[in-house]
Amino acid sequence: MVLDLDACIESLFQRQLLAESVIKEICEKTKELLMSESNVVHIKAPVTVVGDIHGQFYDLLEIFKIGGYCPDTNYLFLGDYVDRGLYSVETISILTCLKLRYPDRVQLVRGNHESRAVTSTYGFYTECMKKYGTSDVWHYFTDLFDYLTLSVVIDNMIFCVHGGLSPSIHTIDQIKVIDRFKEIPHEGPMADLVWSDPDPGREEFAVSPRGAGYTFGSMVVEKFLHENRMDHILRAHQLCMEGFQVLFDDQLSTVWSAPNYCYRCGNLASILEIGVEGERHFNVFEAAPENERPTPAEAQRTLFSNGVPMGLFNNGGASNGAGVGGGSGPNGAMTFAGGASGSNGGIDPAQDTIHYFL
Amino acid sequence: MSTSDRVLQNNHLRHREGLTTVSHDWTMVKAGSLVEKQTLVTIDADATVEDACEVLLKNGITSAPVYDSVKNMFVGMFDYGDLMTYLLLLLKKMDVPLEDQTMEMRDLIQRTSRSQNVPVKLASDLSGKDPFCTVLEETRLGSVVHDFGTGIHRVAVMDTKGNMKGILSQSSTLDYLMRHLSEYPQLQPVMQKSLQQCGLSNGRVLSVNGDEKVLDALISMSTNSVSSLAVLDEQGVLLGNISMTDIKHIMKNLRTSWLWITCFQLVCKIRLSQGVESGEDQYPVLDVNAKSTFGYTLSKLQATKAHRMWVVNDSGCAVGVVSLTDVFRVLSRLIDNDD
Numbered sequence: 295m296v297l298d299l300d301a302c303i304e305s306l307f308q309r310q311l312l313a314e315s316v317i318k319e320i321c322e323k324t325k326e327l328l329m330s331e332s333n334v335v336h337i338k339a340p341v342t343v344v345g346d347i348h349g350q351f352y353d354l355l356e357i358f359k360i361g362g363y364c365p366d367t368n369y370l371f372l373g374d375y376v377d378r379g380l381y382s383v384e385t386i387s388i389l390t391c392l393k394l395r396y397p398d399r400v401q402l403v404r405g406n407h408e409s410r411a412v413t414s415t416y417g418f419y420t421e422c423m424k425k426y427g428t429s430d431v432w433h434y435f436t437d438l439f440d441y442l443t444l445s446v447v448i449d450n451m452i453f454c455v456h457g458g459l460s461p462s463i464h465t466i467d468q469i470k471v472i473d474r475f476k477e478i479p480h481e482g483p484m485a486d487l488v489w490s491d492p493d494p495g496r497e498e499f500a501v502s503p504r505g506a507g508y509t510f511g512s513m514v515v516e517k518f519l520h521e522n523r524m525d526h527i528l529r530a531h532q533l534c535m536e537g538f539q540v541l542f543d544d545q546l547s548t549v550w551s552a553p554n555y556c557y558r559c560g561n562l563a564s565i566l567e568i569g570v571e572g573e574r575h576f577n578v579f580e581a582a583p584e585n586e587r588p589t590p591a592e593a594q595r596t597l598f599s600n601g602v603p604m605g606l607f608n609n610g611g612a613s614n615g616a617g618v619g620g621g622s623g624p625n626g627a628m629t630f631a632g633g634a635s636g637s638n639g640g641i642d643p644a645q646d647t648i649h650y651f652l
Numbered sequence: 653m654s655t656s657d658r659v660l661q662n663n664h665l666r667h668r669e670g671l672t673t674v675s676h677d678w679t680m681v682k683a684g685s686l687v688e689k690q691t692l693v694t695i696d697a698d699a700t701v702e703d704a705c706e707v708l709l710k711n712g713i714t715s716a717p718v719y720d721s722v723k724n725m726f727v728g729m730f731d732y733g734d735l736m737t738y739l740l741l742l743l744k745k746m747d748v749p750l751e752d753q754t755m756e757m758r759d760l761i762q763r764t765s766r767s768q769n770v771p772v773k774l775a776s777d778l779s780g781k782d783p784f785c786t787v788l789e790e791t792r793l794g795s796v797v798h799d800f801g802t803g804i805h806r807v808a809v810m811d812t813k814g815n816m817k818g819i820l821s822q823s824s825t826l827d828y829l830m831r832h833l834s835e836y837p838q839l840q841p842v843m844q845k846s847l848q849q850c851g852l853s854n855g856r857v858l859s860v861n862g863d864e865k866v867l868d869a870l871i872s873m874s875t876n877s878v879s880s881l882a883v884l885d886e887q888g889v890l891l892g893n894i895s896m897t898d899i900k901h902i903m904k905n906l907r908t909s910w911l912w913i914t915c916f917q918l919v920c921k922i923r924l925s926q927g928v929e930s931g932e933d934q935y936p937v938l939d940v941n942a943k944s945t946f947g948y949t950l951s952k953l954q955a956t957k958a959h960r961m962w963v964v965n966d967s968g969c970a971v972g973v974v975s976l977t978d979v980f981r982v983l984s985r986l987i988d989n990d991d
Contacts, residue, residue: 378924406933415892415920415936416927461655480939480964491932499659501951505935505958508659533931556928 297323299395306388309351309381314426317387321434324394328441333469335401335446341368343454343566345530345538345549346405349379349417352582353553353563354388360579361565364392365399370446372530372549373405373456373488376435377416378556383425386435404442405456406488406506406531409478440475444487447524449572454528459510459518460486461499466522480506491532492548494541515542526574528566537564537578547574554581678829678836679987683796684789686828687809687818694719694816695730697773701738704730704772714897717784717808717816718773726808726816727773728784733879733896736870786810789817794987796820800980805879822976823957830954842986843947847974850982852949853942853963854972859884862891862916866902869894869915882962883915888969890937890962892919897959901925939964940974946982949974 297319302312312320342361347354361367375389376382393400406412413419413436422432446454447466462483463469472484479485489507493500496511503509519525527546532539534550541547553563564578693711695704697720707716708731715731785807787796796807806821833839847853859882860869869881873896880895894915901922902910910918919936927933939962940949949961953976963972 378927411936412933415923416933417924461659480935489935501659501948501955503934503955503957504932505938505952505956531932555931559928559931 299391303391306384306391309384311425312387314431317431318434320390320394321438324390325438325441327397331443333444333472333474334466335443337401337446337448339449339568339572340570341370341448341568343370343528343549345372345551346374347385348374348552349376349382349385350552351381351384354385356579356582357551357565360577365396368399370401370454372454373403374407376418377407377413382418382421401446402442403446403456404439404444404488408439408442410436444474445469448568451524451572452526452528453524455487456529457488457507457531458490458492458529459514461508464521492541492546512542515545519545533561535561537562538576553579676835678839679792679794681793682789683787683791683809683820684817687820690818692816692818695772697727698771701772705735720773730772732899736896736899737874740871740874797980798984801984803977822980826976827954830950845946846943847946847949847963848942850946852974852978857882857970857973860915863914865912866915866918867911880960882970883919890939890964890968890970891916892937894918898922950979
């Protein structure tokens with residue numbers, strides 16, 4: 295198959311799904327690319343760092359509007375591309391295409407949601423089943439997730455990871471020897487890097503209330519930065535009402551990029567712009583304007599009544615109806631991304647989402 | 653020593669520095685001291701079951717003592733287990749027609765309790781699992797731990813005049829012990845033991861398939877007299893957990909329709925809403941393995957506020973469970989061995 299990445303990207307910007315066979319091809323090619331990446335990828339500023347997106351596709355478009363489009367802007371994404379939001383498939387599809395198209399301008403780090411166990415519970419699996427009728431696309435992407443790098447270092451000064459630090463890891467070299475090409479384990483250094491959280495009230499490590507990873511305190515942060523001769527830790531993983539949070543005397547920042555999380559939290563989001571001299575600026579933004587985003591009910595109509603456009607995407611198109619296809623993964627799983635009723639400009643995502651996923 | 657044990661030990665050493673090392677015997681701590689600053693929430697014995705639920709929900713608690721103002725005494729405890737048993741009894745008696753399956757839970761209770769006229773004093777302790785147990789302020793922790801090890805989830809702490817000072821639960825006792833671990837060196841040896849060595853690494857796992865209905869799971873829990881079930885897929889891989897306290901989520905949403913969704917769907921819904929409320933998603937399953945230490949298991953129970961950890965093997969299949977009752981059984985064995 296000859297892949298026209300630019301056409302794929304263009305269609306995805308219009309929120310049109312790619313055909314299953316196209317996704318398979320893109321995932322295969324991206325895995326080849328990622329295979330040669332180290333567990334610690336070194337890059338140089340300037341770069342714009344993005345935190346959790348969680349399938350909020352319209353807010354990703356907002357990020358490109360604010361931060362600039364690829365390849366004009368270098369991007370570092372810190373994980374959690376899928377689950378919870380209504381457009382996880384579109385989000386991960388476009389990011390994968392951008393990585394394949396501009397491999398040196400786009401870095402994708404693995405988050406705790408880039409995992410089979412988590413995506414089975416938090417929405418991505420269900421969304422794949424609904425939009426494609428079988429679990430194949432979920433398999434392609436979750437296999438791809440096994441290849442995503444675990445961390446990035448900017449200018450040898452800023453350590454970037456999705457979650458946080460691990461009691462088993464004191465140096466960058468220790469991260470490099472991890473075998474990352476597998477499902478995220480329940481415990482151990484790889485799990486810790488994607489699940490841990492800072493705790494400003496502590497100095498050391500403690501077992502995390504999340505049930506995986508640890509919480510870590512000021513002394514742990516100082517020691518890690520000193521040992522590895524760096525001056526900042528940059529991570530995502532935790533909701534920030536202001537869009538970002540700076541801790542430990544500016545030694546650690548959290549960047550969160552999903553505004554009005556789950557369409558009900560009312561939080562701000564941000565992207566972190568790192569300039570050539572290493573200067574850091576949090577660019578804060580709100581949720582994309584309502585009138586540019588279809589309601590979940592409209593979204594469903596667009597996908598299933600029009601079907602998938604002809605031409606590039608006519609092989610292996612989406613099947614309609616409530617197909618509970620074969621393949622492994624939980625059967626009949628249903629997720630309610632909206633939760634309790636919200637009050638955002640008349641949209642009640644909870645109610646609509648229930649019907650959307652039925 | 654594993655990484656997690658080093659983490660535990662570092663925390664204890666940190667607490668120790670600067671303190672005068674007076675060795676306390678943890679079994680001698682008085683029950684009263686653990687409930688000193690508690691605000692007591694009680695339910696009136698003549699309140700309706702519906703109102704009793706409201707009290708639990710509003711205060712974010714799973715149980716409350718029931719006070720009879722005529723008899724001038726406490727007559728029992730009301731918890732979600734009792735509520736569930738009550739509802740199941742009614743649902744079994746009634747043939748709930750399809751349209752009623754979507755009505756508000758409150759209405760269901762209202763309808764049935766009005767027609768049945770059941771005040772909460774009759775509904776309390778219905779499940780039979782958690783009889784109302786009292787201890788005195790002076791009662792030593794060693795004896796309370798014995799009770800906890802037999803399956804009693806909480807005790808009411810009374811003063812000599814018969815006034816209730818507070819409720820001491822398995823969870824709050826565990827929390828206390830973990831916070832003060834450095835003061836009780838006698839507990840160190842058992843903390844280092846693996847679950848296998850403690851005899852906790854395998855056992856009967858009561859489970860439900862992810863496709864089964866929530867109502868059936870609740871009936872199964874009631875019949876088997878347990879407060880939770882492992883939710884498994886066809887291969888026996890652990891997907892999550894369903895417990896009596898999950899009924900609070902059903903109550904919060906006030907939809908009886910949630911009784912008729914599958915267990916896996918309920919697990920997903922609960923995880924999704926918890927993650928948004930706290931801004932942090934939890935790991936889908938709360939588990940440990942046979943090689944995990946007793947101390948690490950306790951830390952995880954304390955940190956996640958769970959009432960049990962499932963023990964899984966390398967394939968992720970549930971092979972055992974460590975409940976708070978199991979924890980206290982191990983601790984009370986320690987006391988017996990010392991005597």
